[in-house]
Each structure stands twice: as C-alpha cells, then as structure tokens.
Amino acid sequence: xxxxxxxxxxxxxVWVPGRAPVLPARAGRTARDGAxxxxxxxxxxxxxxxxxxxxxxxxxxxxxxxxxxxxxGAGKSTLALTLAGLLPEVSGELTASRVLADGAASxxxxxxxxxxxxxxxxxxxxxxxxxxxxxxRDELAVGPRALRLGSRETADRVDELLERLRLDHLAxxxxxxxxxxxxxxxxxxxxxxxxxxxxxxxxxxxxxxxxTWRELVALAAELLDDGSAVVAVTHDADFxxxxxxxxxxxxxxxxHVAARRLSASRAARNPATRLQQTAASAVSGTAGARS
Amino acid sequence: MTLLVPVATTRAVGRVNPVAKLLAAVILSLSLLLSxxxxxxxxxxxLEAVLLGWAGLPWRAFWRRTxxxxxxxxxxxxxxxxxxxxxxxxxGRAGFITVTEGSVALAFAIGLRILAVxxxxxxxxxxxxxxxxxxxxxxxxxxxxxxxxxxxxxxxLVGLFVDDWRQLGLARRARGVADVGGPIxxxxxxxxxxxxxxxxxxxxxxxxxxxxEAKGFGADTPRTWARPSTFGRPEYFLVALGxxxxxxxxxxxxAAGTWSFVLA
Numbered sequence: 001x002x003x004x005x006x007x008x009x010x011x012x013x014v015w016v017p018g019r020a021p022v023l024p025a026r027a028g029r030t031a032r033d034g035a036x037x038x039x040x041x042x043x044x045x046x047x048x049x050x051x052x053x054x055x056x057x058x059x060x061x062x063x064x065x066x067x068x069x070x071x072x073g074a075g076k077s078t079l080a081l082t083l084a085g086l087l088p089e090v091s092g093e094l095t096a097s098r099v100l101a102d103g104a105a106s107x108x109x110x111x112x113x114x115x116x117x118x119x120x121x122x123x124x125x126x127x128x129x130x131x132x133x134x135x136x137r138d139e140l141a142v143g144p145r146a147l148r149l150g151s152r153e154t155a156d157r158v159d160e161l162l163e164r165l166r167l168d169h170l171a172x173x174x175x176x177x178x179x180x181x182x183x184x185x186x187x188x189x190x191x192x193x194x195x196x197x198x199x200x201x202x203x204x205x206x207x208x209x210x211x212t213w214r215e216l217v218a219l220a221a222e223l224l225d226d227g228s229a230v231v232a233v234t235h236d237a238d239f240x241x242x243x244x245x246x247x248x249x250x251x252x253x254x255x256h257v258a259a260r261r262l263s264a265s266r267a268a269r270n271p272a273t274r275l276q277q278t279a280a281s282a283v284s285g286t287a288g289a290r291s
Numbered sequence: 292m293t294l295l296v297p298v299a300t301t302r303a304v305g306r307v308n309p310v311a312k313l314l315a316a317v318i319l320s321l322s323l324l325l326s327x328x329x330x331x332x333x334x335x336x337x338l339e340a341v342l343l344g345w346a347g348l349p350w351r352a353f354w355r356r357t358x359x360x361x362x363x364x365x366x367x368x369x370x371x372x373x374x375x376x377x378x379x380x381x382x383g384r385a386g387f388i389t390v391t392e393g394s395v396a397l398a399f400a401i402g403l404r405i406l407a408v409x410x411x412x413x414x415x416x417x418x419x420x421x422x423x424x425x426x427x428x429x430x431x432x433x434x435x436x437x438x439x440x441x442x443x444x445x446x447x448l449v450g451l452f453v454d455d456w457r458q459l460g461l462a463r464r465a466r467g468v469a470d471v472g473g474p475i476x477x478x479x480x481x482x483x484x485x486x487x488x489x490x491x492x493x494x495x496x497x498x499x500x501x502x503x504e505a506k507g508f509g510a511d512t513p514r515t516w517a518r519p520s521t522f523g524r525p526e527y528f529l530v531a532l533g534x535x536x537x538x539x540x541x542x543x544x545x546a547a548g549t550w551s552f553v554l555a
Contacts, residue, residue: 113465122465129487147467194467
C-alpha cells in the first residue's frame with residue numbers, strides 16, 4: 001500500500017521511508033571568482049572573551065554553498081550569527097571583501113542594520129524570532145521599506161515571492177498563525193526579498209515536510225547559480241549532499257573547511273566514505289576552501 | 292544568567308534534601324520577623340557567618356548572589372534613621388528631618404534583620420538544584436505533582452527568556468530595522484520585542500500544558516517518581532540547626548531586654 005502510493009505521498013510532502021529526496025540539478029557549480037567573506041583563526045561566542053569555538057578558517061565564495069555541521073553545542077549557530085555580522089568575533093578576524101563591503105566598513109559587525117540587508121541575510125532557527133509585522137504581506141515589505149525602495153518595486157518583489165513560496169493565499173494572515181512550513185517559507189522569503197549577496201540559514205530544513213524541503217533546496221540552488229553564496233548550519237545529511245560545495249565540521253580540535261567535489265558528492269551517500277573524504281581534505285591542510 | 296544556575300558543591304550541604312533547607316530557612320526567617328531589635332538579628336547574623344564556611348559557596352559567588360541585600364540593608368538603614376519613628380535624644384535635625392537615638396536603633400535593627408533573614412535563604416538555595424527541590428516538594432511534602440512540576444518547568448524556562456530576548460534583538464538587526472528612528476525608534480522596538488516575547492512565552496506555556504496533559508498530569512491516579520527524595524539524619528540536623536540559631540538569638544534578645552514582640 002505504502003509502495004503503491006509512495007509517489008503521491010511524496011508529492012504531497014510526506015517523507016516516505018527508503019525514498020531518497022528528489023535532488024534538483026545544479027546548473028554550473030563553477031564558482032565565480034569572488035571571495036565575499038574571509039574568516040581567519042576566527043573564535044566565536046556569545047560573551048566577550050568566552051569562545052564556544054575557535055581557530056575557524058573559512059571562506060565564503062560567491063556561487064558556493066558552505067555547510068556547517070557538527071554535534072549540538074559545537075557553536076554552529078554562534079558561528080552562523082558571527083558570519084552574518086550579528087555577533088562580534090571573540091578572536092581572530094572576519095573580513096568582508098571589497099565587493100561585498102561595497103563602500104561600507106570591512107568588518108560586518110560594524111555595518112549598520114540597513115547595510116546588512118543587501119549584503120548578508122540571515123534566516124533564524126526559529127522563524128518567530130524574526131517576525132515584525134501583522135500580516136504576511138507587510139512582513140515581506142519590511143526589508144524593502146528599510147531599503148527605501150519605491151512602492152512599485154516593493155510590491156513587485158513581494159508578489160513574486162508570495163507566489164514563489166505558495167504564500168499568496170495567506171497574504172493577509174498574521175505570521176504567527178501560520179503552520180510550521182509556512183512560517184519557514186515566510187522567514188526565508190523575508191530575507192530573500194532584500195536580495196542579499198550571502199544567505200545564512202540556521203537549520204533551514206529542520207522539521208519540514210518533503211515538499212517544503214524540495215522547495216527550499218531548489219531555491220538555494222537557484223540563488224547559488226545566480227552567484228549568491230549560501231551558508232547553512234545543518235544536521236540534514238541529504239541537504240549537505242545536495243547543496244554543499246564545502247563542509248565545515250565544528251567540534252573537532254580545529255575546524256577546517258573541506259572542499260567537496262561534485263563527482264564525489266553523490267558517492268558520499270555512504271557515511272563512511274564521506275568521513276574519510278572529510279578527513280583526507282582536512283589533512284591536506286586546506287585552511288580555507290579554494291575554488 | 293549564571294545566577295539561575297545552582298552552584299555545584301562537594302560539601303554535605305549540596306546533598307541535603309532541599310525541603311530541609313526550605314524548612315530551616317523558613318523557621319529562621321519567621322522567628323526573626325517576630326521582633327524588631329538589633330540584638331536578635333545581630334546574634335543570628337554572627338551565628339550564620341560562622342556557618343558560612345560550610346555552606347559550599349565560594350566567596351565570589353557569595354558576594355554576587357547576596358549583592359541585593361548589601362544594597363537594600365544600608366539603604367533601609369539610612370531611610371529609617373532619617374524618617375523612622377523618633378524617640379530619645381535628638382542627634383541631628385535638618386528641616387523636617389530629625390535623626391534620633393530611637394530612629395537610629397530602629398534603623399540598625401531593620402538593616403541587620405534584612406541581612407539575617409536574607410543571607411541564609413540565598414546561601415541555602417544557591418546550592419539547590421530546582422529539580423531536587425521539586426522532587427522533595429512532591430515526595431516529602433506531598434504537594435500535588437502537577438503544581439510542583441509545572442512550577443519546575445516554569446523555572447527551567449526562565450533561561451529560555453534570556454535566549455529569546457537575545458535572538459529577538461539580533462533578528463531586528465538582521466531585518467534591517469535595528470538602527471532607525473533614534474531613541475523613540477529604539478523604545479518602539481523594545482516594546483515590540485517585549486510583546487513578541489510575551490507571545491512566544493504564552494505559546495510555549497500552552498505547549499507545555501499540552502505535553503503535561505499528555506503525560507497524564509490531569510489524571511488523579513498516584514504518580515511514581517524517577518528520583519527518590521529522602522528525609523533522614525542530615526535533613527533533621529539542618530532543620531535543628533536553623534531552629535537552634537533562631538532560639539539562641541531570641542533567648543539572647545530576651546535576656547538583654549531588647550526583645551520587642553511585633554504582635555504585642
């Protein structure tokens with residue numbers, strides 16, 4: 001019975017056991033020549049002088065996706081918030097390239113809130129933390145308004161995302177009344193509407209149905225193909241397999257980015273293979289991913 | 292919010308049933324509240340100071356946790372000596388303010404009392420894990436499990452408030468609205484964050500209530516407990532110690548003739 005209806009169920013968003021998620025094709029993973037953000041010996045923490053993880057080397061490159069993995073409490077979310085210019089670095093350095101900074105300071109934490117919008121967008125782990133408005137439509141307009149885009153431009157961007165993320169029938173609803181999947185899609189949309197160069201996602205697929213999962217992955221892949229960079233904190237092995245160009249594993253003695261190759265990524269479904277692969281890349285001493 | 296986290300200690304006081312600590316603190320506080328005089332409060336404070344060495348609380352943690360008392364006590368001493376009921380010789384006068392021997396004596400009685408009542412409570416609870424307290428309240432004092440564990444869950448969730456607040460602030464920066472509108476804008480944002488926190492808390496509360504209902508807290512069959520809470524010799528000893536301090540301080544005050552029963 002389950003086998004017969006597997007297609008229908010999966011289409012409707014049900015996770016069917018033994019059924020691998022349909023993976024969207026990524027056009028070209030050829031990275032543009034553009035490092036956006038460079039972390040050197042970075043230490044991150046919520047309190048000054050108390051790092052939860054340090055010695056992190058990573059490079060965020062346009063058109064490439066970096067997955068941050070590791071056990072609970074390893075400092076993944078703290079790292080994401082630091083890379084996103086929301087928490088000051090505890091030690092080491094985080095530098096924005098000239099292209100990303102675009103006239104602003106070279107350190108993201110010193111950017112004004114509005115300057116952050118078009119440069120680095122952050123999707124929080126809990127969507128409810130980032131909702132500000134009384135309706136879904138107003139929620140999406142917060143970013144464009146802060147950027148002082150015209151009302152037509154704002155409406156165009158909002159309508160496009162409402163449709164794209166299947167939220168158009170909810171435009172007048174209060175964000176807090178949405179379902180889990182709808183909240184997640186809205187929180188991603190509120191960030192995308194400002195068209196940031198880097199998208200930081202904290203556990204974007206956690207608790208999502210198969211359909212929202214596919215949409216999120218497709219959306220991220222599209223952004224990457226358009227030349228944005230994606231940083232995703234995740235426990236989701238499938239998500240890493242499909243999307244990640246580089247994997248940063250926190251919680252080991254010193255975190256290094258291991259570059260993954262596309263050809264190898266599909267073979268890496270077997271966890272053992274992947275472990276070796278990560279280890280091998282780490283041993284080769286890549287302090288930052290080079291494309 | 293490190294003040295919410297109990298201090299880990301290897302001393303015996305860390306293993307004593309929190310119900311005993313509660314009883315000892317309650318007996319001591321109630322007896323000290325029966326009179327306002329400096330002798331009984333002073334004697335209790337001295338005896339407590341002697342016992343501090345066994346309290347399992349490092350000095351830094353002690354000062355940090357009792358800081359509110361060290362602010363409240365001097366403030367009330369000053370306020371009472373200036374505005375308290377006047378009696379005896381006048382020490383100083385400025386406008387309608389009169390400082391007399393009576394008001395100064397009253398001021399010190401109150402100041403010492405704040406310390407003598409406050410310190411044992413804070414010190415004993417600093418080394419108490421809320422879970423142990425809940426176990427004790429449910430098993431030793433036989434309070435209703437729903438009330439006790441609901442309260443415990445509430446205490447545990449206080450830490451989440453702090454995280455929520457921080458995330459809400461960061462999210463405002465990420466959404467591009469963190470630095471508009473000047474001081475009025477900042478005030479509006481704080482109000483918005485407070486409201487969001489309220490919404491999040493109410494939702495978490497109802498989720499918790501549902502979870503407790505699902506675990507049968509609404510039923511009236513007796514519940515079993517995962518961690519047994521016992522009340523034995525160390526517990527009786529601690530309660531006896533609290534009672535002894537109360538008794539000695541009251542006896543000393545009566546002998547010194549300073550005892551003034553508040554209900555008399």
